[in-house]
Amino acid sequence: MSITREEVLHVARLARLSLPEAEAERLRGQLSALLDYVKQLDRLDTRDVVPTSHATETGTPFRDDVVEPFGDREALLANAPDRKNDFFRVPRIIED
Template identity: 50%
Template sequence: MKISKEEVKHIAMLSRLELNEEEIGVYQEQLSRILDYIEKLNEIDTTLVEPTSHVIELKNVFRDDNVKGSISRDEALKNAPDQTDKFFRVPKIIE
């Protein structure tokens, strides 16, 4: 399937790409080859192939959500470069 230069320019505009004439020609050829390959794939008989969303079967692996102890506030703050009372002090980032 041959793609036109206008179609390449439209795709480039949608992609926010600035292409020169040489690049348009390169993309025109490459996109045409991609569409030709897709046309070949459309010719394959897939009536006996079960539709899938992924090539291999995916399985979620969950673990039990167990409550565990944590470090104390003092222990967390002991290596802090700057702290105020019981909080980490960080530089202001909002103007």
């Protein structure tokens, strides 16, 4: 799949990148080669593959959710760059 120079520059603009002309041309070739490589996946027959299947069987990575008291509140709050009483103070992000 061939990508045009204009498409490379458009993507760069979306990513807020400035590209010199030589860099845009180099990336055009690299992105085209990458998309050609990925295009090979279209040849795979995936009709019988369950969309959420994995190559290996995996168990659940979760543990039981158990409530446990935190022992040292002062040790936790000692990490706060700014605090008020028993709370972390953060900058206001919503204006009235």
